[in-house]
Amino acid sequence: MESAGTARSPRKNLPVEARRELLTQAALRVMKRDGVGAATTRAICAEAGMPHGAFHYCFRSKRELYAALLTTDIDVDLSAVWPEVDPGAPPADNLRTLFRAYWETVVADPDAQRVLTDLTGLALREPELSGLPAWEHRSYLERTAENLDRFAAEAHVEYARGTAEMAEMVLTVFSGATTLWLSHRDDDAARETLDRYAVLLAGLVRPRS
Template sequence: MSDSGKARGPREQISADERRKLLVAAALRVMKRDGIAAASTRAICAEAGMPHGAFHYCFHSKKELYAALLASDIEIDLGAAWPHISPDADPVENIRTLLMAFWSQIESDPDGQLVLFDLGSFALHDPELQELPILEHAASLDKASEYITRLGAEARLEFLQDERILAELVLDILNGVAWSWLSHRDNDLARQALERFATLAATLVRKAPDTTT
């Protein structure tokens, strides 16, 4: 059990949201180590250092836990990349900056990425869970669209295609590169693919007119 999963003292109080986060993290660790099938509610609580009853205090069902796990795939923080986005930079450079910031976090946890792919496939084969990948994809599309809109504003770019369509394209490329990378684990090859995509994506934008003069 990792340090984050150690049992807490009886006087230490944590919020329900924090408990949920700890259980999601514990579930991911169990799945990475032992597989999805091994991630029983009891095993997850033991990994988190919590009593078994804590699971049902935080989640109504394992379906709700799976939804939280799949949602974690879109919670990558690009905060450190935005200061490097500049209207004076070439569009391909700005696009590359965001792609590489996103990819570096995927690259740092291949086992976690594999679990999320496996969990999505697992859900698609279960009639009670089939809606979860659909909802996760919609949320990912929303997030990607937000990034594209912000990129346009901060880099002063106009898009030559609908931003929602561009967001779908970005997701398809990232998922495809991630899946290939999980097979070959060649970091340089994956980054080269994203470099080429950045060049291609830059042909779908143009500099917005400078309205400050």
């Protein structure tokens, strides 16, 4: 039978970034299963199959871990959707395609969305985590703006408002839609809301001059 020490030994030679990723995913599993409050450094390391000291070797604080967890939601990969954006299609159709692709990443793991919502709430209450919600918001805005710029390039369009303003509007709607969906879990209602918003936002999109 394999001992705990033997089971952990292959991870001793992992680079720091690989260990950080393993600990981040372990923290998410603990939080999804037992709640954010149960994610002590010992519980996270045990879940990852690492000695307790590994946590402070990879993260300077829990704040840094929480930032890494929030980044997993910010860094959504939309690469598969860009080939589906058709420059000849109405802007509302292309926006609907983009919104639905992002939304599928939300509904794919509702427990992860719940954890991330709980983390943001915790950060608003804990002094040591002050500044983290603002950092999260800025990061979301930057990534959303990048996706909107990419969308404009792929669809051959431009916006009637600045990209930053458009990103704020999109982020506000998705944040609200996610919170409501976590409450009622009505997939059809959530998708219908986003489809309607795609039509509204298309009013601020025009062919590139």
